[in-house]
Every structure is written in C-alpha cells, then in structure tokens.
Amino acid sequence: MSSEQGRxxxxxxxxxxxxxxxxxxxKYSPTSLVxxxxxxxxxxxxxxxxxxxxxxxxxxxxxxxADPHAMxxxxxxxxxSMDHPMGTDQYGRDILVRIIYGSRTALTxxxxxxxxxxxxxxxxxxxSAYFGGYVDDALMRAIEVLYAIPGLILAMIFMAIxxxxxxxxxxxxxxxxxxxxxxxxxxxxxxxxxxxxxxAAKLAGLPRRTILFREIVPNGIAPVVVQATLSMGSVxxxxxxxxxxxFGVQPPTPDWGxxxxxxxxxxxxxxxxxxxxxxxxxxxxxxFNMLGDGLRDIMDPKTTVESVETDDIELEALRAxxxxxxxxxxxxxxxxxxxxxxxxxxxxxxEQGGDRS
Amino acid sequence: MSTTDSTGRDAxxxxxxxxxxxxxxxxxxPVNTGLFASVRxxxxxxxxxxxxxxxxxxxxDGVSFELRPGETFGVVGESGCxxxxxxxxxxxLEEPTAGDVHFDGRSIDEIPEAEFRKRSxxxxxxxxxxxxxRRKVGHxxxxxxxxxxxxxxxxxxRALELLEQVGLKREYYTRxxxxxxxxxxxxxxxxxxxxxxxxxVVADEPVSGLDVSVQAQILNLMDDLxxxxxxxxxxxxxxxxxxxxxxxxxxxxxxxEFVEVAPAARLFSEQYHPYANSLLSAVPNPDPDEPGVxxxxxxxxxxxxxxxxxxxxxxxxxxxxxxxxxxxxxxxxYERLLADVRDRNLEDGTGAPDSILAAYxxxxxxxxxxxxxxxxxxxxxxxxxxxxxxxxALAEHESVCQAxxxxxxPVGASDRETACHLPFDGVGSEERGxx
Numbered sequence: 001m002s003s004e005q006g007r008x009x010x011x012x013x014x015x016x017x018x019x020x021x022x023x024x025x026x027k028y029s030p031t032s033l034v035x036x037x038x039x040x041x042x043x044x045x046x047x048x049x050x051x052x053x054x055x056x057x058x059x060x061x062x063x064x065x066a067d068p069h070a071m072x073x074x075x076x077x078x079x080x081s082m083d084h085p086m087g088t089d090q091y092g093r094d095i096l097v098r099i100i101y102g103s104r105t106a107l108t109x110x111x112x113x114x115x116x117x118x119x120x121x122x123x124x125x126x127x128s129a130y131f132g133g134y135v136d137d138a139l140m141r142a143i144e145v146l147y148a149i150p151g152l153i154l155a156m157i158f159m160a161i162x163x164x165x166x167x168x169x170x171x172x173x174x175x176x177x178x179x180x181x182x183x184x185x186x187x188x189x190x191x192x193x194x195x196x197x198x199x200a201a202k203l204a205g206l207p208r209r210t211i212l213f214r215e216i217v218p219n220g221i222a223p224v225v226v227q228a229t230l231s232m233g234s235v236x237x238x239x240x241x242x243x244x245x246x247f248g249v250q251p252p253t254p255d256w257g258x259x260x261x262x263x264x265x266x267x268x269x270x271x272x273x274x275x276x277x278x279x280x281x282x283x284x285x286x287x288f289n290m291l292g293d294g295l296r297d298i299m300d301p302k303t304t305v306e307s308v309e310t311d312d313i314e315l316e317a318l319r320a321x322x323x324x325x326x327x328x329x330x331x332x333x334x335x336x337x338x339x340x341x342x343x344x345x346x347x348x349x350x351e352q353g354g355d356r357s
Numbered sequence: 358m359s360t361t362d363s364t365g366r367d368a369x370x371x372x373x374x375x376x377x378x379x380x381x382x383x384x385x386x387p388v389n390t391g392l393f394a395s396v397r398x399x400x401x402x403x404x405x406x407x408x409x410x411x412x413x414x415x416x417x418d419g420v421s422f423e424l425r426p427g428e429t430f431g432v433v434g435e436s437g438c439x440x441x442x443x444x445x446x447x448x449x450l451e452e453p454t455a456g457d458v459h460f461d462g463r464s465i466d467e468i469p470e471a472e473f474r475k476r477s478x479x480x481x482x483x484x485x486x487x488x489x490x491r492r493k494v495g496h497x498x499x500x501x502x503x504x505x506x507x508x509x510x511x512x513x514x515r516a517l518e519l520l521e522q523v524g525l526k527r528e529y530y531t532r533x534x535x536x537x538x539x540x541x542x543x544x545x546x547x548x549x550x551x552x553x554x555x556x557x558v559v560a561d562e563p564v565s566g567l568d569v570s571v572q573a574q575i576l577n578l579m580d581d582l583x584x585x586x587x588x589x590x591x592x593x594x595x596x597x598x599x600x601x602x603x604x605x606x607x608x609x610x611x612x613x614e615f616v617e618v619a620p621a622a623r624l625f626s627e628q629y630h631p632y633a634n635s636l637l638s639a640v641p642n643p644d645p646d647e648p649g650v651x652x653x654x655x656x657x658x659x660x661x662x663x664x665x666x667x668x669x670x671x672x673x674x675x676x677x678x679x680x681x682x683x684x685x686x687x688x689x690x691y692e693r694l695l696a697d698v699r700d701r702n703l704e705d706g707t708g709a710p711d712s713i714l715a716a717y718x719x720x721x722x723x724x725x726x727x728x729x730x731x732x733x734x735x736x737x738x739x740x741x742x743x744x745x746x747x748x749x750a751l752a753e754h755e756s757v758c759q760a761x762x763x764x765x766x767p768v769g770a771s772d773r774e775t776a777c778h779l780p781f782d783g784v785g786s787e788e789r790g791x792x
Contacts, residue, residue, distance in 0.1 A: 197489040200479070203474060206500060302535045
C-alpha cells in the first residue's frame with residue numbers, strides 16, 4: 001500500500017490547477033502574448049483612472065498632463081502637438097487624458113456586457129439543445145423574439161425599464177447579445193449531443209447538468225469564444241450610441257464611443273477627435289481577439305503549443321476546421337507550407353471533426 | 358484491497374437464473390417525426406385527400422433471449438440489421454417500443470436508474486469518439502464511479518488500479534485521449550466500463566475499429582476480465598471470427614429478428630437457418646486449397662420500414678419453400694398476381710378476366726390445377742370488385758415462407774433455436790409447413 005502511495009505521488013497529478021497550466025502555456029503563443037499585453041495595458045489604464053477619478057479627484061492625471069474634464073474653449077480643435085499629443089476636442093479638452101479615462105467605461109462595458117451575453121447564451125443554448133423538445137422550442141422562440149427587435153431599440157427598451165445608469169447599460173447590452181451566443185452554442189451542442197462520449201457519460205449515471213457542462217459545453221465553446229471576441233468592439237460602439245441618446249454614460253464622463261460619435265461631426269476639420277478613440281476601440285478588439293485565439297488553442301488538449309510536431313494531426317480535423325471553400329487554397333498559397341502544426345489551423349480540431357467515425 | 362462496489366453480485370450464486378431476460382423487445386423509429394411531416398397527399402383516402410404516414414423503421418422487432426451471469430452472448434448480423442439498436446435499447450439509451458427487459462429478475466422499469474447504471478455498462482465501437490478529448494483519461498475512467506457517488510480519493514485509487522489491469526501505466530492517468538493509440542483508447546474504454554464492477558457489459562463492436570493484432574489483445578483482455586469478475590457480456594459484432602472466438606452462445610440477427618440462436622461451437626459447425634448458413638459460409642477460408650468465398654445470397658437487405666411478409670428472409674432465401682406442385686417459374690407468376698391483388702391493382706384491369714389471367718399466368722407449366730382454378734376464381738372475383746374474396750382464394754396456395762413468420766423454436770440438439778419453416782431432422786416443422 002505504501003509503495004502504491006509513493007507511485008501515485010510520483011506521477012504528480014493535479015499539482016497545478018488547470019488555470020495555472022493554461023497561463024504557463026500562454027508564453028508559447030506569441031499572438032496571445034501580444035493580446036495579453038494590449039489588454040493588460042488597457043486594464044492598467046482603467047484601474048489607474050478609476051482610482052484617480054473616485055479617490056483622488058483626478059489629481060494625478062491633472063498633475064501628469066491635464067484634467068480630462070477641464071474645458072478650454074479658445075483651444076478647441078487644436079491639432080496634435082507637444083502640448084496635446086492627440087489634439088483637443090470641441091470644448092478644448094485634451095483627448096489623450098480623455099482616452100485614458102475612457103478606458104474605464106469601455107473596458108467594463110466590453111467585459112461585463114459580453115460576459116453576461118456569453119454566460120447567458122452558453123447556458124440557454126446548451127440547455128436548449130440538450131433537453132430538446134418543448135424546452136428547446138420555448139427557449140429558442142423566446143430568443144428569436146429578442147433577435148427580431150433591433151439591438152439598439154431593445155437596449156433602449158431595457159434602459160427605459162431599468163432606468164438610465166451605467167450598470168443598467170451593461171445589463172441591457174448583455175441581454176441584447178444573448179441570442180447570438182445562444183444560437184451558436186445550440187448548434188454546436190446539437191452536434192455534440194449524440195457523440196458516444198456523451199452517451200457514455202449518460203450510462204455512467206452522471207447527472208444531466210454534469211453531462212451538459214462537462215462533456216458538451218467545453219467541446220462546443222470555441223466558436224462562442226470567437227463570437228465573444230468579435231462582438232467586443234460592436235458592444236463598445238453600440239454602448240456609445242446609447243450614451244449619445246442620453247442613456248448610459250453621461251457627460252462629462254469620458255467614453256470612447258461617445259468621443260467617436262462626437263468627433264464624427266468634425267471629421268473634416270479635426271480628424272484626430274474621432275481617430276484616436278476609434279483607434280483605441282480597434283486596439284481593444286484586436287487585443288481580445290488575439291488573446292481569445294491563443295486561449296482557445298491552449299485550452300484545447302489536442303493542440304500542441306509548445307513545439308512543432310506534425311505526426312498527430314488528422315487531415316480530416318484540419319479540413320473540418322476550415323470554413324468550406326476557397327480559404328484552403330488561399331491559406332496554402334500564402335504560407336507556403338502545408339503543415340500547420342501548432343497554429344490555429346489545428347486549434348479547434350476536436351470540436352468539428354477528428355472524432356467522426 | 359477491495360475498492361469494488363458491494364452491490365456487484367457474486368457470479369456463482371445464481372448462475373442458473375438469467376441475469377438479463379429480454380422478451381419480445383421491439384424498437385421502431387418513426388420515419389417522419391412531427392405532425393406536418395407525417396401528412397401525405399392521398400386522394401383515395403375518404404373525405405380528406407390526405408393520409409397520415411405512420412410508417413416506422415422496425416429496427417428491432419420482437420427479440421427474445423436470456424443472458425446468464427458470466428456468459429458471453431454474441432449477436433451477429435449484417436450492417437443495419439438492428440444489432441446496435443438492440444444493445445442501446447437494452448441499456449436504456451433508446452426507449453423500447455414494446456417488450457420487456459428483465460435484469461436480475463426485475464423489470465428494468467422497476468429498477469432505480471442509479472442502480473441499473475451501477476450494474477450495466479457499455480463499451481463503444483469507436484475508440485475515437487467515445488472518449489471526451491478535453492478530459493484526462495483518469496477522470497474519464499472515474500465517470501461511472503462519480504455517477505455512483507464515490508469520493509474523489511477512492512475514485513482515483515480505483516482508476517489507477519484499473520489502468521494497470523487493462524495493461525496501461527498508472528502514469529497515464531493525467532494524459533488526454535488523443536495521446537493514445539486506438540487499441541489503448543479501447544483499453545481505456547474497457548476500464549471505464551469495468552470501473553464500477555458491473556454485472557453486465559454490453560460491447561457494441563468493441564474491436565471493429567482496431568487492427569487485427571490489437572483486436573486479439575482486446576478480446577483476450579475482455580476474456581481475462583470476465584474470468585476475474587464473472588461479467589456477462591452482450592457482444593455485438595458483424596465480425597464472425599470475433600464472435601466465434603469469445604462468445605458462448607450466438608444469435609444470428611436478420612432485419613430486426615433473431616433467426617437462429619445456438620451455442621457458438623455448434624453454430625459454427627452446422628447451421629439450420631439458411632441465412633445463418635449463408636452468413637457463416639461467407640467467412641473467408643484461410644486454407645488456400647479450398648475454394649474462396651461462395652455467396653449464397655444475393656440482393657440487398659429489404660427495407661426495415663416495410664419488411665417482407667412472412668419469413669423476412671424469404672426474398673433472398675436460397676431454400677425458399679415452393680408449395681407442392683409449383684415450378685419455380687410458375688410460382689413467381691402466381692406470386693406476382695397475388696401481390697397485385699393485395700395492392701388492389703391488377704395490370705390491364707379493364708380487360709376480361711381471361712385475358713388478365715393469361716397475362717399473369719401465361720400457359721405456365723408446373724402450375725397445379727387447383728392453384729389455376731383458384732387463380733381463375735380470384736380474377737373473376739376481382740373483376741366483380743370482391744377483392745377480399747380474390748385474395749383469400751389465392752392465399753390458399755401461397756408459400757408458407759410468405760404466409761407465416763416462423764417463430765424461434767427449439768430444433769435439433771438441445772439449446773438450439775431457429776426460426777425457419779424448413780423441416781430439420783424431421784423435428785417438428787413439417788406440420789407447420791402445411792399450415
């Protein structure tokens with residue numbers, strides 16, 4: 001018995017949690033490192049501006065550069081210069097500090113709203129596909145009702161019900177996003193539901209929620225993650241539209257979306273007013289995309305991120321991973337080498353194919 | 358070191374009682390699901406010009422057998438004959454349409470789900486898709502234990518033990534399924550099925566996805582584990598050599614029915630049912646001096662949604678029983694007439710009865726005179742729109758293979774059952790043949 005214990009200890013199971021292992025693997029993926037860096041920079045900006053705004057009353061930022069709320073009418077629409085690296089807006093406020101301050105709302109709205117959509121969509125889509133029948137019908141018809149109404153109108157309805165505040169904005173945008181996620185998750189879960197390992201789990205006598213969230217959802221989550229990273233940008237811009245209509249972020253609180261829409265009117269005389277906030281939204285979306293791609297590859301046990309080994313790749317999996325049609329030829333023509341051992345090509349191998357008998 | 362569950366029963370205590378008793382099990386899948394998909398345009402059906410299409414695929418249609426503890430029961434048959442559906446229905450993955458499954462003396466409906474899951478497990482066919490690629494194999498093996506409510510540490514002990522038992526290393530506990538070969542994955546599959554120490558293991562084509570050399574390893578392993586734990590296997594396979602190697606008793610399945618059940622050794626030496634005979638003669642012979650494979654049956658398996666009347670094999674049977682006095686050719690013509698009468702649609706329906714009769718039967722030789730008279734009567738009755746009468750007249754001379762579906766009945770030596778109208782060794786079937 002004692003020797004047995006020793007051997008068990010030797011094999012070092014679960015010495016590290018899955019999260020730690022995942023984060024450690026991140027260093028092998030340059031894309032996700034860049035993504036992580038971008039997101040990290042934004043988080044630092046957001047945390048800094050939150051502390052500075054609420055605890056120190058914008059003292060630090062004013063000392064460093066300028067007060068984001070201070071207006072200076074004579075200096076309106078000043079072009080980028082040493083004093084104002086990103087220029088000033090129609091009230092003469094410095095755009096650089098407003099961008100730093102705007103990261104707070106942009107990032108929270110992206111993360112919280114997308115988080116609500118993601119969790120809600122995965123749960124609703126998964127449950128709908130797994131239980132089927134009337135549950136499926138009821139949930140999907142309800143989701144379609146949400147889908148039928150334009151997102152902005154729906155968000156406005158929710159804001160009108162909940163009352164205009166920043167938190168309700170998150171909630172409203174979160175709910176508006178649920179249908180898209182639910183449908184993606186449902187379609188994935190439908191194809192996974194009848195796999196043999198799901199049946200094996202059923203025969204093992206596992207409870208249905210365990211089967212759903214341990215066997216089905218992890219195998220179908222990849223497209224939903226992609227959906228999440230892609231919709232991050234549209235949520236930030238969509239929230240700006242709501243702020244513009246008087247819901248959500250109220251002036252003079254800086255917000256990228258708001259700055260973007262304000263700057264739009266002056267685009268011909270002062271491109272910088274809209275350009276820099278737009279750039280920041282772009283960078284944020286890029287960052288989330290890169291990080292999301294990397295995470296997806298790392299969390300997939302079939303993908304080796306550490307080193308390039310070509311022997312374990314199933315052609316069928318590769319094919320299934322690609323959208324059908326022209327992309328194949330395009331990719332091959334461009335990267336020259338047909339083997340893509342550790343890249344995103346093999347990344348989602350097991351969600352789509354590979355297991356097909 | 359007893360980490361096995363106490364509900365597992367001793368194989369020897371009630372060896373004479375069947376562990377699994379399946380009675381007249383049926384599983385039909387509707388061809389159309391939903392109200393609107395089932396509606397068919399049909400002008401002849403009364404008031405509304407619509408009919409309701411309730412046809413179904415009869416995947417398993419009246420299967421009965423017993424499985425004793427510690428026994429291996431093989432089920433063989435062509436692709437699509439319902440073997441896998443049978444396995445899945447027994448384990449409750451499909452809801453049976455009719456029939457009873459008794460497990461250890463109690464009906465499956467009465468046994469609590471949790472208990473049944475602890476005592477029956479399944480080994481799947483495809484070693485790739487039966488393991489969740491995102492979970493470590495150790496955890497996969499532990500699944501049935503988790504379902505049974507074991508604590509984590511005890512589960513791990515048992516999983517490690519099992520890994521060793523199926524010939525893998527303990528270190529593999531933390532690996533993922535894709536790091537293993539097909540044979541190793543099938544071992545993991547076995548380990549998962551055995552982890553809870555079940556009494557019944559249903560193996561649905563457990564080795565068909567593997568190399569021949571690996572097949573032997575897995576089969577030997579299954580055999581060893583059976584000896585050790587007193588498991589009962591229900592082995593589904595289309596591979597006759599596999600079944601021959603491991604099964605104690607074998608059932609031959611055709612279109613949702615068992616046509617012959619016999620001890621493996623005897624079945625492989627002598628078959629009563631023509632289908633079993635044709636199937637087993639299709640096994641390639643390794644002796645180079647012997648002639649190659651001879652196929653005795655042609656054609657395709659008939660549709661399971663509309664199986665042939667009577668004996669389901671009669672459309673392909675090399676030993677089809679022609680009624681007394683008929684020649685092969687004459688019976689074919691007679692049969693065509695009967696089929697058309699049944700469809701209420703005679704060719705050239707407007708013609709005189711004589712010409713219809715001539716069109717069908719010609720001047721065939723080998724048609725017994727009483728059959729010809731029956732045909733004459735039938736055509737006359739059909740002309741008068743008395744279809745039932747016509748059908749009745751013709752059915753009198755129908756082959757028994759088409760008229761009646763033979764039941765599985767004991768034949769020849771003890772412990773053998775076959776479902777065929779042919780008389781074997783003068784045992785009992787002649788009377789049935791005259792019905």
